[in-house]
Structures are given as C-alpha cells and as structure tokens.
Amino acid sequence: MATIFQHMLDALPLLFTWQAILAMMGGTAIGIGVGALPGLSATMGIAVLVPLTFTMQPVTALGMIAGIYNGAMYGGSIPAILLRIPGTPAGIATVFDGYPMAQKGQAKLALRISLVSSSIGSAASAVALLMLAPPLSLIALKFSPANYFWLALFGLMTIAVLLSNNPVKGLLSACLGLAVGMVGIDMMTGVERFAFDELGLLSGVNIIVMLTGLYAIPPAIDLALNPPKPEAEMQELSGETVGFRWSGLIPVWAKAAVIGVVTGIIPALGGNIAALFAWNEQRRGDPDKDKYGKGAPEGIAAPECANNADTAATLIPALTLGIPGSSVAAIILGALLVHGLVPGPQLFRDKADITYGFMLSMLVTSGMMLIMGAVGARIFVNVLKMPTQLLAGMILTLAMIGVYAIHNSMFEVWLMIGFGLVGYAMEKLDIPTAPAVLAMILGPIAEENLRRALLISGDSFLALVAGPISILLIVLILGSTGVPLLRKYLARQKRRQALAQRGV
Amino acid sequence: MKKAAIECGVAVGIVVLSGVGLVEAWGYRGGSGLMPRAVMAGTMGLAAIWAIQSVRVLRAPRAVVAQDETLSAPQVAGSASDLAASLAAEPEGDPAAKPIYIPPEQRRAGLVVAAGGLFLLIGMSILGFFTTAAIAVPAMAWGLGYRRPLGLLLGTACFIVLLLLVFRALLALPLPPEAIFTLFGG
Numbered sequence: 155m156a157t158i159f160q161h162m163l164d165a166l167p168l169l170f171t172w173q174a175i176l177a178m179m180g181g182t183a184i185g186i187g188v189g190a191l192p193g194l195s196a197t198m199g200i201a202v203l204v205p206l207t208f209t210m211q212p213v214t215a216l217g218m219i220a221g222i223y224n225g226a227m228y229g230g231s232i233p234a235i236l237l238r239i240p241g242t243p244a245g246i247a248t249v250f251d252g253y254p255m256a257q258k259g260q261a262k263l264a265l266r267i268s269l270v271s272s273s274i275g276s277a278a279s280a281v282a283l284l285m286l287a288p289p290l291s292l293i294a295l296k297f298s299p300a301n302y303f304w305l306a307l308f309g310l311m312t313i314a315v316l317l318s319n320n321p322v323k324g325l326l327s328a329c330l331g332l333a334v335g336m337v338g339i340d341m342m343t344g345v346e347r348f349a350f351d352e353l354g355l356l357s358g359v360n361i362i363v364m365l366t367g368l369y370a371i372p373p374a375i376d377l378a379l380n381p382p383k384p385e386a387e388m389q390e391l392s393g394e395t396v397g398f399r400w401s402g403l404i405p406v407w408a409k410a411a412v413i414g415v416v417t418g419i420i421p422a423l424g425g426n427i428a429a430l431f432a433w434n435e436q437r438r439g440d441p442d443k444d445k446y447g448k449g450a451p452e453g454i455a456a457p458e459c460a461n462n463a464d465t466a467a468t469l470i471p472a473l474t475l476g477i478p479g480s481s482v483a484a485i486i487l488g489a490l491l492v493h494g495l496v497p498g499p500q501l502f503r504d505k506a507d508i509t510y511g512f513m514l515s516m517l518v519t520s521g522m523m524l525i526m527g528a529v530g531a532r533i534f535v536n537v538l539k540m541p542t543q544l545l546a547g548m549i550l551t552l553a554m555i556g557v558y559a560i561h562n563s564m565f566e567v568w569l570m571i572g573f574g575l576v577g578y579a580m581e582k583l584d585i586p587t588a589p590a591v592l593a594m595i596l597g598p599i600a601e602e603n604l605r606r607a608l609l610i611s612g613d614s615f616l617a618l619v620a621g622p623i624s625i626l627l628i629v630l631i632l633g634s635t636g637v638p639l640l641r642k643y644l645a646r647q648k649r650r651q652a653l654a655q656r657g658v
Numbered sequence: 659m660k661k662a663a664i665e666c667g668v669a670v671g672i673v674v675l676s677g678v679g680l681v682e683a684w685g686y687r688g689g690s691g692l693m694p695r696a697v698m699a700g701t702m703g704l705a706a707i708w709a710i711q712s713v714r715v716l717r718a719p720r721a722v723v724a725q726d727e728t729l730s731a732p733q734v735a736g737s738a739s740d741l742a743a744s745l746a747a748e749p750e751g752d753p754a755a756k757p758i759y760i761p762p763e764q765r766r767a768g769l770v771v772a773a774g775g776l777f778l779l780i781g782m783s784i785l786g787f788f789t790t791a792a793i794a795v796p797a798m799a800w801g802l803g804y805r806r807p808l809g810l811l812l813g814t815a816c817f818i819v820l821l822l823l824v825f826r827a828l829l830a831l832p833l834p835p836e837a838i839f840t841l842f843g844g
Contacts, residue, residue, distance in 0.1 A: 209829050322708050326672070329701040333679065336694055345690035348682065378771045378802055379764045543804035544813045547795035550775055555787050555821065559831045564783055571779065583665055601693045608689070 158288050161502075165510035168213040169518065177214045178515055181221025182522045183530070188222065189229020189241045190537045191545065192382035194373060196226035196242065197482045201369035202549060204362055204489045205556030212493040212508045217515035219489055223482065224519045227425060227462045228272035228527060233538055235264045235454070236389045239382060244425030244461035247433040251446060251453025256389035258449050262531075266395045269527040271407060271455040275462030276520030278411035279418065283466040283473075284513050286419075287502070290474040294499035299606040300618045304627035306600035309477030312421050312634045314589040321639055323585040330576075331593025334359050342605060354565035361488040362560060363570045364594055366553050368587045369485065371574020374549035376581075381542045391535055403455045406436060410456040414463025419470050421479035425461035432460030466516040473509065474499055476599060481588035487595050497595070661756050662715040669709035676701035715755050770801035786836030787825075792818050 168174065181203075188199035199222045207215030230245030235252035248268060255264040297305065310328050318324035337348045338358030349355040410432040417428035436456035437446040446453045468483045476497035478484040487497045493508075495501055501509045527534070557570045577587050604618070611617030618624065676698045683694035760768075774794050781790035795817060796810040804810065825831050 206824060206829065209831070320708075320711070322704050322711065326701065326704045326708065329676075329697055329704060332693070332697045333701070336697070340686075340690045343688055343690045345686050345688075347686060347690060347694055348679065375768075375771055378798070379767045381802075541799065541804045541806075541809060541813065543799040543802040544795065544810070544817075546771060546802065547774055547778075547791075547798035548817055550778055551787075551791040551795060551817075551821070554778055554782060555791075555825060555833070558782070558787070558833070559825070559829075562832060567779065567782070571775065579668075583661075583668065597693075605689045605692070 158284070161288075161506045161510045162284070162514060165213070165507050165514055168211075168507055168511045169217065169514055171211075171214070173211065174214045174217050174515075177210065177218035178221045178519050179522055179526065181218035182225040182519050182526055183221075185222035185225020185227075186229040186232075186523070186527065186530075186534050187225075187537045189226035189245075190232040190534055191229075191540065191542070192233050192237075192239050192241050193377045193380075193542065194241070194545075196223050197369050197485055198373045198549075199226055200482065200485045200489070201365050202552050202556060204485065204492065205366065205559050207489065208492065208559065212495065213511035213515070215493060216489065216508070216512040217519070219486060220512065220515040221519040221522065223465050223486070224272075224276045224462065224516065224523055225526075227276070227465055228269060228458070228523055229534065230461075231268040231272070231454070231458055232265065232534055235268065236261060236391070236535065237538060242425070244429050244464075246426055247429040247457035247461075248454055250433060250457075251448070251450045253389070254447065254449035255451070255454065260393040260449070261389045261391050262393045263395050263398055263451070264449075264454055265391070265531060265535075266528070267398075267403070267451050267454045268458045269524060269531075270400070271403070271410070271458040272462040273520050273524035273527075274407050275411055275414055275459035276465060276523065277517055278407075278459075279415055279463040279466035280513065280517035280520060282415045282463075283470055283516060284510075287470050287474050287513065290470065291499035291502040294475050295503070297499075297623065298621065299603040299610065300621065301623045301627065302603040303600050303607060303618065304624050304631065305475060305477065306596040306603065308627050308631045308634065309421065309471075309475070309479075310589065310593055310596050310600070311631050313479070313592050314586075315635045315638050316421070317586040317588055319584065319642075321635070321642070323583070324589050327580065327585050327587060328589040328593040331364075331590035331595075332597040334364060334590070335594040335597035336601070342602075354563065354569070359569065359594075360560055360566065361491055361591075361594060363557055363566050364573050365485050365488045365591060366557050367570040367573025368577035368580075368591060369481070370549055370553040371571065372578040372581050372587075374546045374553070375574075375578050377542050377549070378546040388538065391532065398451070403452065406452045406455045407459045409435065409439075410459035411463045414460035415467040417460070418464035418467025419479070421471065421477065423464075424468075424480050425464045428464040429457035429461040432456040462520070466513070469513075469516075473497060473501060473513075476596070478592055478595065481591060484588060484591040484595060488591070491595070498599075659758055660716060661758055662712040664758065666709055666712035666716065669705045669712060672705035673702055673709065676705060718755065767802055770798055774798035774801070783834065784837065786838070787833050788818055788821060789836050789838050791821065 184203065185196065185199060188194045189196065200219055203222060204219070207218060210218070226242060227244055230240055230242030231248045231252060232241060234240040234245040234248040235256050238249055238253040240246045240249055252264050252268065255261070314324035314328040315321045333348065337355050339346055339356055346356065413432045413435060414428045417423045417431065433453060433456050436452055437443055440446070440452065468480050469486065472478040472483040472487055476487070478487050490497055495505055495508060553570065554567050558564065558567050560566060580587050607618055608615070619628065680695065680698035680702065683691055683698050686694055774797065778790055778794045781794065792814060796814045799810055825833060
C-alpha cells in the first residue's frame with residue numbers, strides 16, 4: 155500500500171502541469187458535449203481525438219482521454235432528461251425518471267442529481283482502479299509466456315462470444331482483427347506477412363487507423379442517414395435545486411457505485427448494463443416502487459452513478475492484464491500504445507509515473523466534471539440545439555486530418571476510410587466491431603507468447619497446457635465461451651418449441 | 659432482398675478471401691506462418707458456418723419480422739416500463755430474416771455522404787485540408803437538408819477556426835499547403 159501511495163505522489167507533478175490541467179479540462183468539456191449529442195459516444199469521441207494527442211506528453215494526452223471518457227458518461231444524461239433521448243447507450247436508464255422529472259418542472263434538479271451522481275460514480279471507480287489494479291498487476295507479473303497466451307485467448311474469446319447474438323459473427327470479427335494485426339514485417343523472423351509488397355503496409359497497420367475507421371466513420375454515416383429525431387419536446391431548464399435533501403441519496407450512490415465497479419470489471423458488460431441494473435436494483439429494494447418511472451430522484455442517481463462507476467473499473471483488466479473488456483477500454487489501450495505504453499503488468503513497474511498519472515487523472519476529471527457541469531450547465535444544454543447535419547461532415551474531416559497527422563500519409567487516410575466502411579457494414583450485419591479491435595491488440599501478444607513458449611519448450615505444444623494457471627485459464631475459456639453458447643442453444647430450442655406450439 | 663441473402667454473399671466472399679490468405683500464409687517460413695495459417699483456416703471455417711446459417715434462414719418457411727432497421731441511433735419512446743421491457747426482451751425471430759428496405763431519404767443521404775467523403779479525400783491532397791473542409795462541411799449539411807445559411811456559415815466558420823487553432827497553432831502539425839494560399843503567393 156505504501157508503494158502505491160509513493161507512486162501516486164511521484165505522479166502528481168506530471169499531472170498538475172498547466173498543459174495537463176488544460177487538457178483534462180478540455181477533454182471533460184469535449185466529453186460532456188460529445189455525450190450530450192445523441193448518436194455520438196465516448197468511444198467515438200476518443201477515437202476521433204486520439205490522433206490529436208500524438209504531440210502531447212503521455213500524461214497530458216491520457217488526462218485528456220480520461221476527461222472525455224468521464225464527461226461523455228455524464229453528458230449522455232442531458233438529452234435523456236431534457237429530450238427523452240439518451241445521448242449515449244449508458245444514458246438509457248436515466249430516461250425513465252429523468253424526463254418525467256423535467257416534465258414536472260424540475261429539469262435543473264434532475265440535471266444536478268445526474269451531475270453529482272456521475273461525479274461520485276467516477277470518483278469511486280477511479281479509487282477502485284487505483285486500489286485494485288496495482289496488486290492485480292503483481293499477480294500477473296508471475297505469468298509465464300504460455301499463461302499469457304491463454305490469457306490473451308481468454309480475453310479475446312470471451313468478448314467475441316459475449317458481444318454478439320451469434321458467436322460465429324463475434325469470432326469472425328476477432329479473426330479480422332487478428333489478420334490485420336499480423337500485417338507487416340514479422341519482428342521475430344523478418345518475414346513479410348500480408349503486406350503484398352505495399353510500402354505502406356510493411357510497418358503494419360497502425361492501431362489508431364483501424365480504431366478511427368471503425369469507431370468514427372460509422373457514427374458519422376449513421377448521423378447522416380438516420381438523424382436522431384426526438385419524439386418529445388425539449389424541456390426548459392427550469393426549477394430550483396435548493397432545499398433538496400442530498401443525504402437521502404447516499405445509500406443509493408453506495409449501492410450503485412458497487413454495481414458499476416463490479417460490472418466494469420466483468421468483460422463485455424458496459425455502462426448501459428450497469429445503469430439498467432442499478433436502476434432496477436434501486437427500484438427493487440425500495441418499498442415505494444410505484445414512484446419509479448414517474449420522476450424519482452433516486453431513479454436518476456442510481457443509473458448515473460453506476461454508469462460512471464463503470465468507467466475506470468473497465469480499465470482494471472485492461473491496464474493490468476492487457477485485456478480490454480469493452481470497446482472504449484480497447485481504444486484507451488490503443489492510445490496507450492500510441493504513447494509507447496504496452497498494456498500489461500509491466501506497465502506498473504516500467505512506467506509507473508505515467509500509469510499512476512493516468513489513473514489519478516480519472517479521479518481528477520471526476521472533480522472537474524462536477525465543477526464544469528455546474529458552471530456550464532446552460533452551455534452544455536445548448537449543445538442539443540446543434541444541427542446534426544453539420545456533424546457528419548465535421549466528424550469525417552476531423553477523422554481524416556487526425557489520421558493524416560500520424561505519419562503524414564494519405565495512404566493511411568484511405569485505409570481508415572476502408573476500415574470505416576467495413577465497420578459500417580459490420581454494424582449493419584450485426585457483427586460486433588469490438589472483438590476486431592481487441593484482437594488487433596491481443597493478437598500480437600498471444601502470438602509472441604505462443605512462439606516464445608514453443609521456443610522455450612523446444613516446439614512442444616504440451617508445454618502450453620502445463621501448469622495450474624494455464625489449466626485454470628483453459629477452463630475459464632471453455633466456461634466463458636461454452637456456457638453462453640449452451641444458453642443460446644437452449645433459448646433457441648425453447649423458441650422453436652414455442653413457435654411449433656403456436657403452429658408457426 | 660432479405661438480409662440473410664446479403665450475409666450469405668458476404669460469408670462466401672470471406673471464405674474465398676481467407677482461402678487466398680491461407681495459400682499466401684502457407685508460404686511463410688518457420689514460426690511466422692503458424693498464426694497466419696491458424697487464423698486463415700479459422701476464418702474460412704467460421705465464414706462457411708455463417709454461410710450455412712444464412713442459407714438456413716433463407717430456406718426457413720416463415721420468418722418473424724423484428725424491429726425497424728431504419729433506426730440505429732439510440733432512441734426511446736413510450737413509458738419507462740415499455741422501454742425496460744423492450745430492452746429485456748429477446749429479439750423476435752432471426753434478424754437476418756428481415757427484408758432490407760432503404761427509404762428514399764436515406765438513399766439520398768447516403769449519396770451525399772459518399773460524394774462529400776470522396777470530395778474530402780481527393781480535395782485534401784489538392785486543395786488542402788482547411789479549404790476542403792470549408793467547402794465540404796456546409797455542402798454536406800445542405801445536402802442533408804439543413805437550410806439555414808447563417809447556421810451553416812457560423813457552424814463552418816467556428817469549426818474551421820477550431821481546426822486551425824488546434825492543428826496549426828496548438829499542435830503545429832505539418833499539413834499539406836493550402837492551394838488558395840499558394841495561389842496568392844503565400
């Protein structure tokens with residue numbers, strides 16, 4: 155514990171430079187704005203803006219990303235409360251009580267509850283990250299190459315199977331990522347793989363090119379093709395916040411924060427699941443169940459606290475084991491790679507100052523969000539009035555300039571657009587894109603460790619299944635992929651039986 | 659056309675592409691070929707299963723149409739309980755059995771995005787990033803149905819100023835020269 159605090163103290167000077175503070179403030183403001191715009195998400199915001207952080211110091215850049223991530227989670231509640239349309243998927247549960255509260259003329263209070271709850275959730279999550287990640291990384295440091303291979307495979311298989319209704323599609327997406335991750339010259343042997351003599355591919359595909367393509371282009375196309383149409387009238391920012399008994403929300407925040415943190419650690423769940431779960435649990439545990447869905451303050455506090463408590467917790471397996479449990483965690487890992495930080499336990503040993511600086515920035519931005527959200531409430535509400543038709547062109551432009559700026563290469567811009575079109579097609583065909591990104595990150599780790607394990611064992615594949623950790627991971631892989639597959643099979647059988655009974 | 663028909667075509671395409679990849683990977687020597695061969699073979703197998711799944715959906719006698727394909731941005735309507743129920747519910751039938759319908763306004767918007775994107779891609783190398791953006795952003799918004807000249811002007815101006823501030827002033831990134839400045843000897 156003393157070492158953790160020492161590392162935190164060492165990281166503080168890096169975090170409190172004027173550049174880092176400005177970046178965190180800018181990131182938080184951008185995040186709230188992006189979250190407030192229906193159709194845009196934290197994932198897209200980070201994907202578009204990561205290339206802008208290339209020239210920044212690592213802690214400054216990662217602080218900005220932390221701000222966007224935290225801010226977007228809160229921002230999603232603004233249209234949920236005022237327009238009955240969640241800005242991000244994580245804001246869905248906020249609609250239930252947020253909009254009815256606004257209809258009752260308490261929009262200002264609803265937004266304030268959402269802001270305070272989001273900040274508390276973010277802070278709780280950041281503390282969990284700071285406390286849980288370092289000890290977990292110490293365990294992970296004991297892993298052998300064979301263990302790492304299975305661990306990478308576990309992360310990949312779990313996400314691929316859990317994120318799609320059809321596991322075949324999830325696994326195909328992972329295969330795409332693995333294939334892209336292999337492009338270029340193999341560093342161990344010098345063999346050129348899948349580059350087809352194209353100069354631009356020899357050094358491999360930059361992760362940011364793929365990330366920007368997959369996560370920035372499809373939302374831009376979607377915004378143009380399916381502009382979000384609010385089905386309700388925008389509510390005025392009316393009412394007062396004085397006289398509200400905030401202490402009544404403390405138990406709600408405590409329960410929701412735990413739900414959010416636990417949900418965040420589990421791969422393939424996300425802020426939307428955490429928020430829905432927290433709202434449901436809050437309603438279930440309250441004797442006065444009828445008030446929910448009609449404008450109960452607790453019905454806003456629980457989901458908003460939970461979806462923000464999910465943010466930093468998602469990064470626990472990502473930073474310690476190098477296994478991102480969600481698409482946004484994968485993008486953050488991509489951003490770490492851009493700044494020369496290879497995710498995994500060695501991060502806490504070799505680049506402790508930057509790693510702790512990033513984790514602390516998650517905590518600092520939760521405080522910044524509280525201040526900025528309170529001071530700039532009216533400005534953020536006005537974001538909702540922005541014409542969405544302008545956004546598609548702006549996102550495309552930003553993505554293109556950002557990707558060009560990586561290596562001053564138009565080839566990479568074309569490649570990014572190619573990934574964008576593939577990503578859009580994948581979305582339309584219900585193929586999740588997150589496994590592709592995860593595979594691009596985890597693929598090289600898995601391959602390197604597989605080859606290293608084989609090299610150590612003299613090409614004996616039996617060495618891969620030796621040792622308790624490897625066996626445990628294999629069991630986990632079988633369990634995490636087999637159980638959902640079995641459940642899906644049983645559900646399909648049940649559906650078929652039901653259809654047969656109905657005579658369909 | 660049913661979505662499953664498109665899925666079947668895509669799956670067959672992937673089988674062919676991964677087959678080509680497998681042949682290519684077979685030529686990689688030593689440990690370099692281990693993973694590429696495994697991935698390509700796996701992709702072939704998975705895509706073949708997907709193709710079979712799609713064919714089975716196409717052959718199914720009757721499919722239940724589920725949700726509205728045209729809505730993909732997160733939108734909600736109705737009461738909280740309706741929403742919670744719809745979120746918890748299993749999708750009715752196989753989504754791949756749904757017929758694809760693209761409304762005319764979506765087709766028009768698709769063309770605008772394609773033309774705008776292509777103009778951005780080509781224009782950026784010829785005209786420069788900022789000039790191209792200054793033309794493409796309002797033109798795309800106009801094409802997508804935004805008809806307020808003042809909003810277009812202000813929105814675009816703010817965006818370009820922001821781009822200049824971030825990329826030129828703050829990050830000082832070396833971007834291609836703007837043709838308009840070169841023309842005037844800048």
